[in-house]
Amino acid sequence: MGMTIVEKIFARASGQCRVIAGDLVVVDIDCAVMLDMSFHRTQRRTILKVHDPEKVVIAYDHMVPAPDKDSAEAHAYGREFAHHFGIKRLHDVGPDQGISHAIVADRAYALPGTVLVCSDSHTCASGAFNCAARGIGAPDLLAAVTTGKTWYRVGETVRYELTGSLPPGVSAKDLFLHLAGTWGHHTNQNVEFGGPGLAGLSIDARRTVAAMGAELSAEFATFEADERLLDYIRTRNPASFTPVSPDEDADYADRRVVNLSTLRPLVALPDAVISNSVPVDEAAGQKIQQAFIGSCANGSLEDLAEAARVLKGRRVAPGVRLLVTPNTQAVYAAALKAGHIATLVEAGAVVTSATCGACFGGHMGVLGPDEVCITASTRNFKGRMGDPRARIYMASPATVAASAIAGHISGADA
Amino acid sequence: MIAGKVWKFGDNINTDLMLPGNLLLAPEAEQKKAVFSANRPGWAEEVHPGDVIVGGFNYGMGSSRPAARSLRNCGVAALVAETINGLFFRNAVNFGLLALECPGVHAAFEEGQTLEISIEELVVGNRNSGATLKARPVPSMLLDLMLNGGLYPYLEKQGLIGRFGAA
Numbered sequence: 001m002g003m004t005i006v007e008k009i010f011a012r013a014s015g016q017c018r019v020i021a022g023d024l025v026v027v028d029i030d031c032a033v034m035l036d037m038s039f040h041r042t043q044r045r046t047i048l049k050v051h052d053p054e055k056v057v058i059a060y061d062h063m064v065p066a067p068d069k070d071s072a073e074a075h076a077y078g079r080e081f082a083h084h085f086g087i088k089r090l091h092d093v094g095p096d097q098g099i100s101h102a103i104v105a106d107r108a109y110a111l112p113g114t115v116l117v118c119s120d121s122h123t124c125a126s127g128a129f130n131c132a133a134r135g136i137g138a139p140d141l142l143a144a145v146t147t148g149k150t151w152y153r154v155g156e157t158v159r160y161e162l163t164g165s166l167p168p169g170v171s172a173k174d175l176f177l178h179l180a181g182t183w184g185h186h187t188n189q190n191v192e193f194g195g196p197g198l199a200g201l202s203i204d205a206r207r208t209v210a211a212m213g214a215e216l217s218a219e220f221a222t223f224e225a226d227e228r229l230l231d232y233i234r235t236r237n238p239a240s241f242t243p244v245s246p247d248e249d250a251d252y253a254d255r256r257v258v259n260l261s262t263l264r265p266l267v268a269l270p271d272a273v274i275s276n277s278v279p280v281d282e283a284a285g286q287k288i289q290q291a292f293i294g295s296c297a298n299g300s301l302e303d304l305a306e307a308a309r310v311l312k313g314r315r316v317a318p319g320v321r322l323l324v325t326p327n328t329q330a331v332y333a334a335a336l337k338a339g340h341i342a343t344l345v346e347a348g349a350v351v352t353s354a355t356c357g358a359c360f361g362g363h364m365g366v367l368g369p370d371e372v373c374i375t376a377s378t379r380n381f382k383g384r385m386g387d388p389r390a391r392i393y394m395a396s397p398a399t400v401a402a403s404a405i406a407g408h409i410s411g412a413d414a
Numbered sequence: 415m416i417a418g419k420v421w422k423f424g425d426n427i428n429t430d431l432m433l434p435g436n437l438l439l440a441p442e443a444e445q446k447k448a449v450f451s452a453n454r455p456g457w458a459e460e461v462h463p464g465d466v467i468v469g470g471f472n473y474g475m476g477s478s479r480p481a482a483r484s485l486r487n488c489g490v491a492a493l494v495a496e497t498i499n500g501l502f503f504r505n506a507v508n509f510g511l512l513a514l515e516c517p518g519v520h521a522a523f524e525e526g527q528t529l530e531i532s533i534e535e536l537v538v539g540n541r542n543s544g545a546t547l548k549a550r551p552v553p554s555m556l557l558d559l560m561l562n563g564g565l566y567p568y569l570e571k572q573g574l575i576g577r578f579g580a581a
């Protein structure tokens with residue numbers, strides 16, 4: 001029996017010829033990403049040793065720009081830490097600011113065939129880069145930074161074979177809602193994506209699906225590497241790397257074919273995304289007070305362009321707040337140049353700087369009691385975006401934009 | 415041997431229910447009061463040290479936040495579920511919460527019954543019904559961390575991080 005993508009990456013990173021589901025592996029880490037949260041006074045521990053400063057990236061994202069004095073103190077502490085240990089890749093508030101998973105993508109820090117960790121559950125977003133990336137706990141991250149290693153219990157892998165291409169107006173978020181609605185959770189399993197449909201999926205689209213792997217409760221969500229990916233990486237990072245393909249006879253728990261051409265826009269109903277997706281029509285008419293487009297899953301240039309396409313020449317309905325958060329300041333600048341920001345603002349949207357803010361109910365868009373929100377972010381758990389009495393629907397950027405115009409949940413014209 | 419009163423929860427219990435986002439950076443004493451406040455208000459006052467949680471499938475789905483630490487701070491002696499989300503399991507190891515996957519456990523217990531675990535054999539028993547179940551094996555390296563306070567004390571001993579509370 002052959003190996004899947006992550007099994008092969010683990011075999012290399014643990015110095016073994018073969019790794020199979022059920023193994024416990026201890027692997028060398030190629031990149032460890034720390035966040036502003038890593039330095040908050042309620043979370044941090046004094047780090048006495050850094051295994052390899054060249055392998056560490058720091059990205060401030062949850063609390064940017066600092067919404068309170070503790071966050072400001074955490075930022076200062078982290079700057080001092082980076083300086084002390086000679087960590088050069090520090091993404092502070094400013095032009096290099098962004099949501100960590102988007103920064104890692106933008107700069108191609110996540111290289112094919114490598115192992116990447118970060119203490120955030122959506123780290124699996126970098127699986128789009130043929131990288132074994134997953135979120136770990138804060139103590140795990142300290143172990144990773146100080147020892148250069150971490151452990152994994154290797155799960156079995158489900159292979160998704162993509163065919164066809166997404167119809168106009170149907171996005172990667174709808175593909176995720178389809179997977180979560182059809183197959184439910186993937187606890188203790190990895191998901192792997194490939195097949196002829198991959199070529200038609202942009203890198204941003206792949207990142208959306210990979211980020212949402214956390215919401216499938218998958219351990220790793222890894223994509224095959226194709227020319228489109230390799231071009232993307234080579235233009236951003238001169239480092240050498242070795243992409244990994246699964247063996248022909250890899251041992252999968254299941255192989256599932258998804259024909260992208262048959263997908264339609266979907267909405268997840270409040271409180272859960274697992275087995276909770278319905279066609280947009282079934283939720284249509286539900287009044288909303290807030291609409292949000294952003295996060296590591298849906299704050300890309302492509303997502304902003306799609307929102308601008310739907311909002312061009314239209315107005316956000318009275319009584320609705322539409323918040324748009326680009327995933328990096330670089331994407332913000334690109335969207336500005338392309339005219340998307342003007343379109344969004346003229347339509348009545350509030351565009352924020354790149355931050356996790358509203359996505360985790362932290363700041364810049366927190367929901368109040370009994371409010372209804374439709375979000376193109378990562379989670380709709382009870383209380384996720386603020387008051388636990390608020391109700392959160394989840395959909396694609398196009399559906400969120402169309403709903404903001406209508407004042408209630410509504411599909412976008414393709 | 416661990417023995418404790420059972421609190422029963424369903425499938426896909428998420429980390430935001432155990433540690434709400436607005437308390438992410440609050441002191442641990444405050445976080446512990448809010449455990450399950452959205453889905454089971456009052457639980458944090460009713461739970462007693464030594465009690466155990468029985469869960470369904472995909473227990474602990476969601477974020478990397480230290481939700482396992484909040485359960486431990488509530489005095490929860492063990493979590494036994496049909497399946498446990500991978501990231502929650504890591505944090506159970508990290509923060510020293512005994513967390514076992516045990517097929518059939520959800521149907522085998524009623525709330526309020528007494529669940530016992532023999533650590534050596536990883537056998538889970540129902541003192542009221544007499545039923546016994548076998549938990550899935552946990553690699554010894556991880557079980558040791560779970561039973562000995564988690565990762566921080568280990569990293570401290572290795573001289574890699576400072577002692578808790580030290581500047």
Ligand code: SF4
Nearest residue numbers: 295296356359360378
């Ligand atoms: S944008 Fe949301 S899901 Fe993504 S890293 Fe930030 S808080 Fe987590």
